[in-house]
Structure formats: structure tokens, C-alpha cells
Amino acid sequence: MGKVLGVIPARYGSTRFPGKVLAKIGTYPMIRYVYEAAKQAKGLDHLVIATDDERVREAVEAFGGECLMTSEEHKSGTDRLAEVAEYYKDYDILVNIQGDEPGIEPELIDGVARMKIENPDWEMTTAARPFKPGEDPLQPNRVKVVMTRSGRALYFSRSLIPFPRNKVDRPVYLHLGIYAYQRDFLMRFHTLPASGLEDAESLEQLRALENDHSIGVFITEASLPGVDTPEDLAAITGIFKSKGLLR
Structure with a gap:
């Protein structure tokens, strides 16, 4: 079994929310919550934050995290992850953990890593959960996925899939x-060759599917x-406060 590296890409220049990885939730920057949650995952052999900004590096090192400076030219988290892989050559599996998900659960990280190990x-591999009551699956920024019985992704879309022409008991x-x-x-x-599906939906993972590669989907409930x-930051702050997670 190969070694597993957890990587948290933390780009400073978000289009809709510049500097969001350093935005405070209580007294901690958001990236610290992500890092501390990921540190609890049992399936990672090592964990590093990858950034393109000295402000992020300074914040990470201030709370004791490991940080790697990467290029400012990367267009995606996958590109940044590939640069990290050049520095950490003795890891066979790399897990890309989003730097803007402060409530990520260690069990989710472990599930995605374990699925990859068990399906070489x-x-x-990636993850999904059923939509909850009150959530709107028609929103295009909420990406949907459908899978085979074995858990391999068939398609990802910003549109509603499957289309509910017939009423069936299916999440x-x-x-x-x-x-x-x-x-x-x-x-x-x-x-990989350019993907018309990726261009149409603006979903990078479709490039893998269109080029006949497999993506496993780990299902979680929470x-x-x-x-x-x-x-969103205000909403997650309220959730953290109600759950006693605010630091």
C-alpha cells in the first residue's frame, strides 16, 4: 500500500471572496479549521498546505502548520497539486482537500483515501452526499453526480441529474x-486531450471521464x-457557534 499525502491548496486570490482562506471564523483563520480537521484523518501519512501568497504562509506557520510556496500561475487546484507532487516524490496517492471547507470531517477524508487504495x-476518487431537505438541486453552483452500482462516477453536471421525468425513490x-x-x-x-464536456460545464473532472478514466465516489451522509x-462565511460561523466549534 502506497503512502498518502494530504494537500490543502490555499490560493489567496479568490474571484468572489479574495483572501477567504484567511477570513476569520471566531478568532481562527478559516484555513486553520481545515488543517486541524485534516490532521485528525487517520488515512493520511503527511499533510501540507500549498499556497501562492506569503500572507497565507505566515498565517499557517504561525499556528504550526506546514506550508509549501507554489506558483502564482496555476489555473486550478489540480495544477497546484501536481507541483506539490514534484516536491513529495515518495507518496503514491495525493488527496486534494479544499481550503474553503472548514467543516470538513476527518472521516470523509479517510473514506475518499480508503476508496482509492481499495480500487487501484x-x-x-471523490465524494458526494444526498441533497438535504430545503437545499435546491437546481442551483448550477451545486454540482450533481450519478454513479454506477459499484460507486464509479457516470457523470457530473451543474444541471439536475437524473432528470425526474418519472417519480422514483432515488436521491x-x-x-x-x-x-x-x-x-x-x-x-x-x-x-489529457481537451474535453468538450469540461468546457461546456466548467467542471475539470469531466476531462478524466471523457478520456475514459475512472472516478470512484465515496458516499457520506453529513x-x-x-x-x-x-x-457563506457568516452562515458557517453561525453553524460553528451552534455546535460549539467556534474557537
Whole structure:
């Protein structure tokens, strides 16, 4: 079994919420909550935060986290992850943990890593959960996924899938933005032929599917929302306060 590296990409320049990884939730920056949750995952052999900004590096090192400076030119978290892999060559599986999900559960990280280890022929694994009552699956920023019986992804979409032409007792699954990659696949991901599906939906993972690679989907029941906007930050702060997680 190969060694597993957890990587938290933490880009400072978010389009909708610049500097959000350093936004405070209580007295801690958001990235600290992500790091401390990921440190509790039993399936990671090592954990590092990858950033492009000295302000993030300083904040991470101030709370005792390990931080690697990476290029400012990366267009995606996958590109940043591939640069990290160049520095950490003795890890066979790399888990991309979103830096804007302060409520991520260690069990979710372990589940995605374990699924990748148990299915070495699947180049990637990710996660999903059923939509909850009151959540709107029609929102295009909430990505949906459908899977085979064995848990391999069939398709990801911003549209509602499956389309409910007939009423069936089947949940709609919300895709969660965590990925585990086989190292050699990660290093050649950017060389895959261009994907019309990826361009149409603006979903990078569709490039893997369109080029006949497999993505396993770990199903979880509980997951706190990520942070895309200041309004999301206020919402997660309220949730943390109600659960006694605010630091």
C-alpha cells in the first residue's frame, strides 16, 4: 500500500471572496479549521498546505502548520497539486482537500483515501452526499453526480441529474470537492486531450471521464457547507457557534 499525502491548496486570490482562506471564523483563520480537521484523518501519512501568497504562509506557520510556496500561475487546484507532487516524490496517492471547507470531517477524508487504495484501477476518487431537505438541486453552483452500482462516477453536471421525468425513490447527490489521485495519473492529467464536456460545464473532472478514466465516489451522509462568499462565511460561523466549534 502506497503512502498518502494530504494537500490543502490555499490560493489567496479568490474571484468572489479574495483572501477567504484567511477570513476569520471566531478568532481562527478559516484555513486553520481545515488543517486541524485534516490532521485528525487517520488515512493520511503527511499533510501540507500549498499556497501562492506569503500572507497565507505566515498565517499557517504561525499556528504550526506546514506550508509549501507554489506558483502564482496555476489555473486550478489540480495544477497546484501536481507541483506539490514534484516536491513529495515518495507518496503514491495525493488527496486534494479544499481550503474553503472548514467543516470538513476527518472521516470523509479517510473514506475518499480508503476508496482509492481499495480500487487501484480507479485513477481518482471523490465524494458526494444526498441533497438535504430545503437545499435546491437546481442551483448550477451545486454540482450533481450519478454513479454506477459499484460507486464509479457516470457523470457530473451543474444541471439536475437524473432528470425526474418519472417519480422514483432515488436521491439526488451533491458532489463534494475532495479528490484522491494516483500519483502517476495526477502528473499526466494536464496532458489529457481537451474535453468538450469540461468546457461546456466548467467542471475539470469531466476531462478524466471523457478520456475514459475512472472516478470512484465515496458516499457520506453529513457534510457542512463550504465557503464561496462572505454570506457563506457568516452562515458557517453561525453553524460553528451552534455546535460549539467556534474557537
